[in-house]
Amino acid sequence: MTEVTVAEVLAELAALEDPKIRAVNERHGDDHGVNLGHLRALAKRLGTRQELARGLWASADAAAKLLAMLVCRPKAFERDELDAMVREAGTPKVHDWLVNYVVKKSPxxxxxxxxxxxxxxxxxxxxxxxxxxxxxxxxxxxxxxxxxxxxxxxxxxxxxxxxxxxxxxxxxxxxxxxxxxxxxxxxxxxxxxxxxxxxxxxxxxxxxxxxxxxxxxxxxx
Missing domain, CATH: 1.25.40 (Serine Threonine Protein Phosphatase 5, Tetratricopeptide repeat)
Structure with missing residues (x-):
């Protein structure tokens, strides 16, 4: 599998940014402007990449955090790691995806x-x-x-x-x-x-x- 860096993925997310989508999302408290269909397509292309997911989560970018939850391995996170993540989630969409896509699947x-x-x-x-x-x-x-x-x-x-x-x-x-x-x-x-x-x-x-x-x-x- 070809390695991909966090910086490369962040650049790809930046290219997908749409000001109109951001304006709609911001009315709901979410600070990103990436179409979720495009985000899911990118996740499908990347496949499961746990360390990339950790790196994306560590960025300040909400779209990167959403992508992290689509490419991560939910059962690979430690309990304290998930506890820290829920406190860092910030926006409603990131919080909801974290709980539903990751924590619910965790031991x-x-x-x-x-x-x-x-x-x-x-x-x-x-x-x-x-x-x-x-x-x-x-x-x-x-x-x-x-x-x-x-x-x-x-x-x-x-x-x-x-x-x-x-x-x-x-x-x-x-x-x-x-x-x-x-x-x-x-x-x-x-x-x-x-x-x-x-x-x-x-x-x-x-x-x-x-x-x-x-x-x-x-x-x-």
């Missing part, structure tokens, strides 16, 4: 979930809630669902935006996946009214938990 995911849930940094805590939502859906054995609902009921309303979004997703997932907790999840959502007025495009499901839960359960028949 350290459960240890990190437990550590992050109570982290004082709300963005890090949001990563803990995202991992918890994954377990609610895929591997709920051993989770204290009633306890999670207690925490959500007490803390959701006042949580900062990104943490609130992650906790709300967990609330909805509990209601969708676990019929025994559905009525309580809907009741919490109705009383707290978090994201009730969130602008939702046509043909998309509202993130307001009572609507989200009801619609997903209906679709499953």
């Amino acid at each position: 350290h995911a459960e240890q990190l979930r437990l550590a992050w849930l109570t982290d004082p940094d709300p963005v890090v805590a949001g990563a803990g809630w995202a991992l918890t939502t994954e377990r609610v859906a895929r591997n709920p054995e051993g989770l204290d669902l009633a306890g999670l609902l207690d925490t959500i009921e007490a803390e959701l309303k006042a949580a900062p935006d990104r943490l609130q979004w992650a906790m709300n997703h967990c609330l909805a997932q509990i209601g969708i996946e676990h019929a025994g907790y559905r009525a309580r999840a809907i009741d919490i959502g109705e009383r707290l009214e978090v994201l009730k007025d969130y602008p939702t495009p046509p043909n998309c499901t509202s993130p307001f938990a009572p609507v989200w839960i009801t619609e997903m359960v209906r679709r499953r028949g």
Whole structure:
């Protein structure tokens, strides 16, 4: 496999920069201007390159961090390395890709979930809630669902935006996946009214938990 340097890849990313895409992304808090289709095509051409991924992540460039997560080997990162990365992620897109494409596939995911849930940094805590939502859906054995609902009921309303979004997703997932907790999840959502007025495009499901839960359960028949 031909070696490629971080500098060469950064130059290629710079050539893909589109000011119009950057302007759209910046409205959502993301500071890059590379079309994600072009980014994925570059990742496919590069293939899996763990050390290149580490070098790209170490750059200050958001597009490079996104590319790093497409060419890395998720299971190769150490626990402390992932903990540092979630604190360095910065923008919402980088944070989301890190959690979904890397941490969820790591053997350290459960240890990190437990550590992050109570982290004082709300963005890090949001990563803990995202991992918890994954377990609610895929591997709920051993989770204290009633306890999670207690925490959500007490803390959701006042949580900062990104943490609130992650906790709300967990609330909805509990209601969708676990019929025994559905009525309580809907009741919490109705009383707290978090994201009730969130602008939702046509043909998309509202993130307001009572609507989200009801619609997903209906679709499953």
